[in-house]
Amino acid sequence: MNIKSVISNSLRIAWKDLIELFRNRMGLVMLVLMPIFMMSMVGFIYPSDTSMSNVSVALVNEDEGYGSYPSASATLIMALENISNSTGMMTITEASSLDEVREMIQKEEVEGGIVIARNFTVSLMTGNQGTITIVTDQSNPQMSTLLQIALKEVFEQMGTWLAQQNVQGLSPAVNASNSLAIVKPYSVQTEGAVPGHFSYFDFIAPGLMAMTVMMSVMTGLPAAISHEREVGTLDGMMVAPINRLAIIVGKTLAQTARGILQGIIILALAVALFGVTIHGNILLIFALLFLGVFSFVGLGVVVTSFAKDQETAMMVMMTLMFPMMFLSGVFFPIQQMPWYMQGISKFLPLTYVSTALRKVMVLGAGVSMITTELAVLIGFGIVMTAIAVPVFRRAMTR
Amino acid sequence: MLQNYGETKLESDLMIEVRNLTKNFNGFRAVDHISFDVKRGEVFGLLGPNGAGKTTTIRMLATLTRPTEGTATVGNYDVVKDDDEVRKLIGLVSEKIIMYDRLTAKENLWFFGRLYGIPKEVLNERIDELLGLVQLGDWKGSQVGTFSSGMRQRMNVIRALLNMPKVLLLDEPTLGLDPQSSVEVREFVKKINREKKTTIILTTHMMVEADILCDRIGIMDHGKIAALDTSTNLKKLVSGDDTAILELEIANLTSNMIASIQSLKCVSSVSQDNSTHIKVHASGNGVFDTIIDAIRAEKGEINSVKNLEPTLEDVFLHITGHEVRDKADQKIPMRAHRRFMPRRRVR
Secondary structure, three states: OOHHHHHHHHHHHHHHHHHHHHHOHHHHHHHHHHHHHHHHHHHHHOOOOOOOOOEEEEEEEOOOOEOOEOOHHHHHHHHHHHHHHHHOOEEEEEEOOHHHHHHHHHOOOOOEEEEEOOOHHHHHHOOOOOOEEEEEOOOOHHHHHHHHHHHHHHHHHHHHHHHHHHHHHHOOOOOHHHHHHHHOOOOOOOOOOOOOOOOHHHHHHHHHHHHHHHHHHHHHHHHHHHHHHHHOHHHHHHOOOOOHHHHHHHHHHHHHHHHHHHHHHHHHHHHHHHOOOOOOOHHHHHHHHHHHHHHHHHHHHHHHHHOOOHHHHHHHHHHHHHHHHHHOOOOOOHHHOOHHHHHHHOOOHHHHHHHHHHHHHHHOOOHHHHHHHHHHHHHHHHHHHHHHHHHHHHHHOO | OOOOOOOOOOOOOEEEEEEEEEEEEOOEEEEEEEEEEEEOOOEEEEEOOOOOOHHHHHHHHOOOOOOOEEEEEEOOEEOOOOHHHHHHHEEEEOOOOOOOOOOEHHHHHHHHHHHOOOOHHHHHHHHHHHHHHOOOHHHOOOEHHHOOHHHHHHHHHHHHOOOOOOEEEEEOOOOOOOHHHHHHHHHHHHHHHHHHOOEEEEEEOOHHHHHHHOOEEEEEEOOEEEEEEOHHHHHHHHHOOOEEEEEEEEOOOOHHHHHHHHOOOOEEEEEEOOOOEEEEEEEOOOHHHHHHHHHHHOOOOEEEEEEOOOOHHHHHHHHHOOOOOOOOOOOOOOOOOHHHOOOOOOO
């Protein structure tokens, strides 16, 4: 085989495919719209760190006070209202009893409830702990968890404040800042490895980019080849005295170009709309995307070889792509998965592409820091291609 | 300017040799131990109904399908072992149009031409020449998707001629074309054969087409070649000797006329169909003249004469024992192979 003619023929085939692609108006529009939809969908619906707003909460104050003392619950409610007003986190609705709160949750009028116990002030005044019950909606576990965390935070702050008051009351020698140090002897602060504010977007953008490029190639390649087989034009290439490898390489190049174009759109949107900052080398990012395609493409070719028509090829590809999307840590960190799922994710090339891309884009890593990922991807690619080419050759001359 | 691309290994008289060629698809035998030779410069036809194995045979010769058993050589190159050499020698006109709809006529031809490694200047001239040959020169810059099916088929044929093939394989070249376009394509095929001395193998299920185009015809049925000879010889299989059947329309037909025709030596029988039509079975040389003279002598006005010589249709019926188009649709295993999906002819 002649390497030079393989390259020139595959470039011809890629060029031909791209001309076809760019003359297909509708296809081109979809090509651009897909990453835009994908990015805005993920961008606008996913919760970021301060995304909880306007959660409606029912409040039941059963506190009966303690003699002539002002009820402590009133102070608590005031503080709660202050916090929710300033952060816009909650809208508070009055309710009469725990049962009513439950009913309201069932009717979906509120998303959670707070019940201040009957003996709240009494307990505080007599040196006992006051009880506050948080009622959550179990049918929405994510919201219920968030509400729990948020309310706990509010009450802890208030508890601290109350404790500070009590400590100050114990001794006049203690001033405001001292009292805080006594009640809470330490404060925890978080600092990222790289300076700057990070959102969920910085986490998801690299993976999303990797995924879009892979998906584009993985669904595009079998579709393109089986389409040509169905309409008969593939025979035109097969009957020409060219190496079969040139057909695979050419088709892959065209699909890769298409995928990279979508990747660029995602990257541009991430930077322009969602404030993602790229810390690493942009060329390294594209090199990684290319490597990702190389590691994947063999699988696509094998599927194409076995699937008899376009429909089957697409179905097989989608079935393979779907778990890959969720298992390769694009949307959720791999470390959060159970151990057996983590095991599976180690066999998916997309895992390594998105990990490496994240390191480069978010942490500004260089080649030396992603050598493991690079080695794994190259290994994947060589093995898959070595399987794919002979399989394709055989399948095409059944 | 048009030098041939690739040279045959041996300047033998046979361009194609097929020996016991067999193809199975998942247990279904599409082609069953067929053997035939095609001479240099010959037009060879494979005639048979859909699903008879013609397309599979063509695809094996075109290196697109691997034979299960047997061998085939094109220009003395084996279609399996020397597939690349075979590819240089052949041009394929498949029953599907090998053209990209979104590319222009010129871009399509350019793409395929470059895959054959034809130098740019040569290719440029050749594309113009070929487009001119099929009167599509004005459509050079138009996308093939906008062409009529006749134009597309002409494009399909010239695409196969880009590499100046020594062997042209035509799979149902006039399928789905209107009569006028069919005639154009047939004329073109004849011209190529005559002028470029291209060896041609074509498949068809149309008797007329095989009769018009082919020097020799192989009748295929159920994956086998049931008969193989020239059209004339095949027809003799039915009628035996040089018997002719004439159908005459005589405006003023009289019983005297019939009697006088019947009395002729060469006439074996005369039958009257209705008030104007008679059918005459006759044998020997110059029967036409003798019969017409006899009618003229009786002042008969001849409106039409039809020579009802046996058609290939009769031959097919005679050899296979069934009609051409009433079969093949049921026996095909649907899942065996997509190319064997029953396809009805558009009339």
